[in-house]
Amino acid sequence: MPAAGVVLLVAVVLIVLALVYYLVSTIVALRSIAGGLDEVIASVGEIVAKSAPVNDVVTDINANLDAAVSALEGLLVKKAGMQDAVGLVEGLYPGAAAAGFRDFPESGEVVPPRIGEVYTKGTLTLARLGREAPIATANPAGAVLRDVEYGSAAARNLYPHGREAGAPTLPRSPVIGTSAPVQYEQREDIGKPRKRMRSA
Amino acid sequence: MTLWWIGDAVLVLGVLPVVVYLLNGVLSEARSIVPSVQRIARTAAAGSKDLDAAALLLTTQEQVRQTVAGVADYGGSLDAIVDDAEEA
Numbered sequence: 001m002p003a004a005g006v007v008l009l010v011a012v013v014l015i016v017l018a019l020v021y022y023l024v025s026t027i028v029a030l031r032s033i034a035g036g037l038d039e040v041i042a043s044v045g046e047i048v049a050k051s052a053p054v055n056d057v058v059t060d061i062n063a064n065l066d067a068a069v070s071a072l073e074g075l076l077v078k079k080a081g082m083q084d085a086v087g088l089v090e091g092l093y094p095g096a097a098a099a100g101f102r103d104f105p106e107s108g109e110v111v112p113p114r115i116g117e118v119y120t121k122g123t124l125t126l127a128r129l130g131r132e133a134p135i136a137t138a139n140p141a142g143a144v145l146r147d148v149e150y151g152s153a154a155a156r157n158l159y160p161h162g163r164e165a166g167a168p169t170l171p172r173s174p175v176i177g178t179s180a181p182v183q184y185e186q187r188e189d190i191g192k193p194r195k196r197m198r199s200a
Numbered sequence: 201m202t203l204w205w206i207g208d209a210v211l212v213l214g215v216l217p218v219v220v221y222l223l224n225g226v227l228s229e230a231r232s233i234v235p236s237v238q239r240i241a242r243t244a245a246a247g248s249k250d251l252d253a254a255a256l257l258l259t260t261q262e263q264v265r266q267t268v269a270g271v272a273d274y275g276g277s278l279d280a281i282v283d284d285a286e287e288a
Contacts, residue, residue: 004201004205004207008204008208008211011212015211018216018219018223019223022224022226022227026226026227029231029233029234030230032237036237036238036240036241037237039245040237040240040241043241043244043247043248047244050255051251051254053258058257061257061260061261061264067268068268068271071275072271075275077285078284078285079278079282084285
């Protein structure tokens with residue numbers, strides 16, 4: 001065999017060896033990729049299965065909470081009246097009255113009364129729930145003190161003319177809490193020994 | 201004979217380097233995908249594990265129902281006890 005033929009044979013063998021090495025290595029890498037993708041598919045399947053009921057559950061929770069919000073807003077407005085309800089919310093959460101109630105869009109336009117007026121009415125309402133309330137009819141101490149059908153008459157007698165005429169002109173109640181516009185510094189002498197007067 | 205040598209030279213100096221270059225490129229790209237796929241698999245497994253708590257939503261759903269039912273009962277009692285607001 002001539003030398004050129006031998007060189008040709010060696011070159012072909014080298015090419016085939018290169019093909020074998022790289023193709024086998026590529027096959028190994030692709031098998032590793034396929035194994036990884038199998039794990040991914042299994043995990044994604046678990047994610048899909050675990051998250052499948054989430055939408056229905058969250059929708060149900062939101063529906064229940066929406067119903068509760070509607071009921072509580074309706075009860076508050078029904079019992080306290082729109083103005084006092086807005087005032088109560090404003091007193092508890094300063095600035096919240098501007099947003100109004102969700103089911104009462106007109107509540108955002110209500111000017112909230114001073115919180116003192118709302119609390120006064122609330123205190124009277126709580127007082128009516130005591131000895132004079134209809135629920136006290138079973139009180140062993142005796143008969144109820146008020147007429148059940150006109151339970152709020154006694155409280156109304158305290159303010160026969162309704163809201164004070166000058167109430168809107170009174171200054172607003174101070175806002176307290178961490179979000180208050182005026183923050184008062186804590187006294188440094190609190191908790192320390194009392195200062196003593198020097199003896200003459 | 202000269203043509204044989206020319207063919208050998210083309211095969212050794214031209215075809216063989218091109219084959220090696222191309223196959224090496226394919227192999228390096230295939231190997232570079234492996235770590236990415238492994239990271240994706242670990243992330244998907246971690247995401248699946250995080251969703252184990254999703255089953256607790258059923259408990260939350262039931263508790264919300266019971267709470268709302270309690271609030272409704274309490275509100276109904278208040279509606280019966282407390283007088284309505286006076287008409288303006």
